[in-house]
Amino acid sequence: MENAARFRESDELLKRALKVTPLGAQTFSKSYRYFPRGNAPLFLEKGKGCRVWDVDGYCFVDYICALGPVTVGYHDERVDSAVIAQLEKGVSFSQPTPLEVTLAEKLTRVLPGAEMVRFVKNGSDATTAAVRLARAHTERDIVLCSGYHGMHDWYISSTTNDAGIPGAISEMTVAFPYNDIAALKALFSQYAGRVACVIMEPIQGEGPRDGYLAELADVVHENGALLIFDEVVSGFRYAIGGASELFGVTPDLAAYGKGIANGLPLSVVVGRRDVMELIAEKAVFISTTFGGETLSIAAALATIEILEKPGVFKTLRDLGNKMLLGLEESISRLKIGGAVATTGLSPHAGVKFEASGGLDYLDLTSVFEQEMINEGILTYGITNLNTSHGEREIEQYVAAAEKAFSAIKKAIDTDTISGILTGAKIEPVFRRN
Numbered sequence: 001m002e003n004a005a006r007f008r009e010s011d012e013l014l015k016r017a018l019k020v021t022p023l024g025a026q027t028f029s030k031s032y033r034y035f036p037r038g039n040a041p042l043f044l045e046k047g048k049g050c051r052v053w054d055v056d057g058y059c060f061v062d063y064i065c066a067l068g069p070v071t072v073g074y075h076d077e078r079v080d081s082a083v084i085a086q087l088e089k090g091v092s093f094s095q096p097t098p099l100e101v102t103l104a105e106k107l108t109r110v111l112p113g114a115e116m117v118r119f120v121k122n123g124s125d126a127t128t129a130a131v132r133l134a135r136a137h138t139e140r141d142i143v144l145c146s147g148y149h150g151m152h153d154w155y156i157s158s159t160t161n162d163a164g165i166p167g168a169i170s171e172m173t174v175a176f177p178y179n180d181i182a183a184l185k186a187l188f189s190q191y192a193g194r195v196a197c198v199i200m201e202p203i204q205g206e207g208p209r210d211g212y213l214a215e216l217a218d219v220v221h222e223n224g225a226l227l228i229f230d231e232v233v234s235g236f237r238y239a240i241g242g243a244s245e246l247f248g249v250t251p252d253l254a255a256y257g258k259g260i261a262n263g264l265p266l267s268v269v270v271g272r273r274d275v276m277e278l279i280a281e282k283a284v285f286i287s288t289t290f291g292g293e294t295l296s297i298a299a300a301l302a303t304i305e306i307l308e309k310p311g312v313f314k315t316l317r318d319l320g321n322k323m324l325l326g327l328e329e330s331i332s333r334l335k336i337g338g339a340v341a342t343t344g345l346s347p348h349a350g351v352k353f354e355a356s357g358g359l360d361y362l363d364l365t366s367v368f369e370q371e372m373i374n375e376g377i378l379t380y381g382i383t384n385l386n387t388s389h390g391e392r393e394i395e396q397y398v399a400a401a402e403k404a405f406s407a408i409k410k411a412i413d414t415d416t417i418s419g420i421l422t423g424a425k426i427e428p429v430f431r432r433n
């Protein structure tokens with residue numbers, strides 16, 4: 001298919017965007033670099049349910065869901081009407097509104113261990129708030145982390161994306177491997193008496209091995225540190241209360257964001273009353289102009305009401321598992337198991353690619369994205385399902401993936417993507433685990 005003309009508006013917009021915006025996007029992972037440019041939409045205009053329309057007028061079933069926030073579907077009438085009703089009353093005020101008390105009360109009921117809550121905006125704000133509270137509570141400095149925790153200095157300084165951050169900061173955050181208690185214990189010995197907290201994504205890859213999270217919580221507490229779960233991805237996706245709810249392990253503090261308000265900007269730090277009260281008692285500074293912005297709060301209340309309905313998360317998990325099964329059957333039928341594998345824990349799961357012969361994983365991921373786009377599907381491989389995806393969409397996904405895998409098989413068999421990938425090769429998306 002000759003797609004350079006097909007995505008003309010996207011390409012024109014990209015030219016304009018690149019003149020005024022680094023990478024042409026506000027978020028790294030949404031940039032043109034991560035899609036097979038020339039053969040992909042690059043700008044979206046509207047969405048409904050699980051579908052989005054690009055600036056050239058093409059419709060795609062979207063499995064990225066705005067990088068996670070869209071949990072009940074684009075332009076959901078129940079959420080949008082709550083937002084519109086609030087818009088008519090006002091957006092930001094000079095004093096708190098009753099709405100924020102209502103949401104705070106609600107969150108203390110639905111999030112494990114949330115004795116008190118504080119609203120911020122991005123996931124990064126919430127993880128940073130949790131770490132600051134832990135440091136203030138323990139009067140220690142060292143942070144042990146596992147996963148991705150956002151853009152702020154304390155975390156990103158511990159990665160290779162540390163430009164612009166003083167070296168002294170990076171010395172205070174140390175990464176540890178997931179599902180490995182011995183490695184964590186070794187760090188507690190190395191930094192004896194200095195660790196303020198362990199912050200981690202409680203679900204990584206296929207999830208925790210049996211008993212891992214409970215054992216980890218014990219180790220953290222035996223060493224006088226606090227446990228923080230970064231539920232920015234897992235919260236409101238596996239369950240309202242994320243991994244804490246799913247695995248029955250309650251951290252001292254937790255950060256939620258992304259899926260809480262179906263795409264409106266809200267994140268929260270929640271946890272133990274004695275620790276959260278430090279915001280008042282010690283003026284631990286967690287305060288933003290827009291923390292009480294009402295449209296996001298109205299959206300969160302409406303979103304949670306939908307997600308609370310019985311069976312919502314079971315349905316999502318079942319759909320994700322059906323997808324994984326279909327993908328696995330295709331992979332084994334086409335005998336491409338050396339280069340393609342399913343990954344993740346449903347409903348945040350999908351496929352990942354490995355190097356094969358002279359091809360690297362980005363060659364294969366690029367072909368996959370391109371072929372899925374040709375079939376009317378926008379995906380990175382790992383999918384985010386929302387409540388408006390159904391059996392029909394999953395069947396379409398699996399059928400499209402079979403075609404994409406056939407193209408990948410051809411690339412593997414001929415050891416080239418030449419003539420197969422007609423868009424640009426994508427670049428690695430930064431995500432540290």
Ligand SMILES: Cc1ncc(COP(=O)(O)O)c(C=O)c1O
Nearest residue numbers: 122123124148149150230232233
């Ligand atoms: C697990 C996790 N924590 C924190 C963040 C940071 O959230 P935000 O980008 O909203 O600041 C992200 C974002 O992708 C995330 O995946």
